[in-house]
Amino acid sequence: MENEKKKDTFPRIQASASSLRTSNPIREVVDRIDTSQMNKNKPMIPLSIGDPTVFGNLNACEEAIQAVVEVTKSCQANGYPKAVGMVEARSAVAQEFSTCHCPLTAADVILTSGCSHALQLCLEVLLEPGKNVLIPNPGFPLYKTICDYIGAEARSYALLPEKEWQIDLEHLRSLIDSNTKAILINNPSNPCGAVYPESHLKEILEIAQVAKLPIIADEIYHQIVFPGNESIPIASLSQVVPVLSVGGLAKRFLVPGWRLGWIIIHDRHNALAQVREGLERLSTLIMGANSLVQAALPNIMKNVSNSWHLSVLRSLHMQANYSYERLSHMVGLEPVMPQGSMYIMVGIQVTKFVDIESDIDFSQKLLNEESVFVLPGQCFGAKNYFRIVFCAPMDKLAEAYNRMSEFCTRHVRTVQ
Numbered sequence: 001m002e003n004e005k006k007k008d009t010f011p012r013i014q015a016s017a018s019s020l021r022t023s024n025p026i027r028e029v030v031d032r033i034d035t036s037q038m039n040k041n042k043p044m045i046p047l048s049i050g051d052p053t054v055f056g057n058l059n060a061c062e063e064a065i066q067a068v069v070e071v072t073k074s075c076q077a078n079g080y081p082k083a084v085g086m087v088e089a090r091s092a093v094a095q096e097f098s099t100c101h102c103p104l105t106a107a108d109v110i111l112t113s114g115c116s117h118a119l120q121l122c123l124e125v126l127l128e129p130g131k132n133v134l135i136p137n138p139g140f141p142l143y144k145t146i147c148d149y150i151g152a153e154a155r156s157y158a159l160l161p162e163k164e165w166q167i168d169l170e171h172l173r174s175l176i177d178s179n180t181k182a183i184l185i186n187n188p189s190n191p192c193g194a195v196y197p198e199s200h201l202k203e204i205l206e207i208a209q210v211a212k213l214p215i216i217a218d219e220i221y222h223q224i225v226f227p228g229n230e231s232i233p234i235a236s237l238s239q240v241v242p243v244l245s246v247g248g249l250a251k252r253f254l255v256p257g258w259r260l261g262w263i264i265i266h267d268r269h270n271a272l273a274q275v276r277e278g279l280e281r282l283s284t285l286i287m288g289a290n291s292l293v294q295a296a297l298p299n300i301m302k303n304v305s306n307s308w309h310l311s312v313l314r315s316l317h318m319q320a321n322y323s324y325e326r327l328s329h330m331v332g333l334e335p336v337m338p339q340g341s342m343y344i345m346v347g348i349q350v351t352k353f354v355d356i357e358s359d360i361d362f363s364q365k366l367l368n369e370e371s372v373f374v375l376p377g378q379c380f381g382a383k384n385y386f387r388i389v390f391c392a393p394m395d396k397l398a399e400a401y402n403r404m405s406e407f408c409t410r411h412v413r414t415v416q
């Protein structure tokens with residue numbers, strides 16, 4: 001009997017150390033939030049996930065959908081593309097991002113499975129255990145997740161809320177050492193909604209040039225900027241500093257599930273020759289991005305009109321303004337007006353509340369009592385802030401802010 005039982009067992013299979021040290025800060029914080037005590041009388045309003053398609057009010061452009069339908073029906077794009085991507089699609093990206101100061105060709109573009117994959121390739125090609133990269137704080141959690149996996153250090157530089165989330169340049173400079181391999185910037189930014197002016201981008205370039213470091217520029221929100229701000233790819237401002245710019249279709253074209261991103265290699269004086277080879281080699285790991293979306297890319301870029309992009313932008317700008325306006329009238333909250341993207345960061349003045357101890361506590365109680373889900377700032381390294389994704393339709397936003405306002409009034413300390 002004992003022997004029989006032993007036969008049915010199997011020794012435990014070990015997972016690799018690199019897989020087990022891979023951690024996603026959003027998951028870790030969100031998993032600590034208990035959704036079981038949610039107020040069942042109020043339908044849930046999720047303002048938590050950075051996916052513009054959640055509510056169905058922001059839809060992909062008809063021309064983009066048509067382009068994918070056509071290549072699918074043609075049966076001409078069912079095979080393996082080249083690992084770095086189809087040349088026509090890479091040309092389309094090169095053309096879109098070329099300027100007279102930085103002309104690009106298909107050879108400067110590598111297509112990837114979303115911008116996340118582009119970030120992974122850029123970090124993998126530059127880093128290894130013992131090395132570090134400088135990343136923004138507050139910032140997009142994936143940067144650290146990828147570094148954890150590689151076994152390299154993600155070193156956080158501070159962004160300053162009082163300076164519209166520009167980089168604390170002194171702090172950035174102080175973190176550089178002989179093991180630093182790159183400076184990663186995110187502009188326009190998630191979660192802050194910051195858009196850097198030309199002068200600030202030049203200051204960052206200056207630091208990179210002196211330290212002889214390449215820049216990884218996460219520019220997935222390129223062009224998603226509100227009136228009065230300019231969306232400037234950092235590579236367009238330097239003839240010297242090498243830049244790996246990453247982007248993709250996800251946010252600007254409202255199709256995150258299509259999984260198409262890119263790396264644009266802005267090489268200066270052949271500084272990136274070996275990096276380019278490394279990136280090409282790494283791209284073979286997954287044999288290239290989705291063939292249908294790649295094949296449709298030239299028509300997506302050509303046929304989706306500027307007026308469609310402008311109408312999406314008008315809508316996001318209205319949602320941003322409305323969010324800021326409502327939030328700035330709530331006791332105990334300090335929103336920072338975004339200059340672009342789909343996010344607004346809101347400061348919590350914990351001392352003004354009777355029983356709110358932290359951003360996690362705020363998010364948990366708001367969810368329990370009002371069924372409104374926002375992400376605590378700690379997901380992004382920002383204690384006592386929370387992030388709102390303002391993509392929801394206006395009536396949903398209005399309802400969410402009505403509930404949030406009542407919540408704040410209920411929990412705020414009454415003046416003696």
Ligand SMILES: *Cc1c(COP(=O)(O)O)cnc(C)c1O
Nearest residue numbers: 114115116140190220248250256
């Ligand atoms: C959404 C997002 C990405 C990832 O984009 P995908 O193309 O969906 O992988 C990368 N960086 C930032 C800052 C983002 O917000």
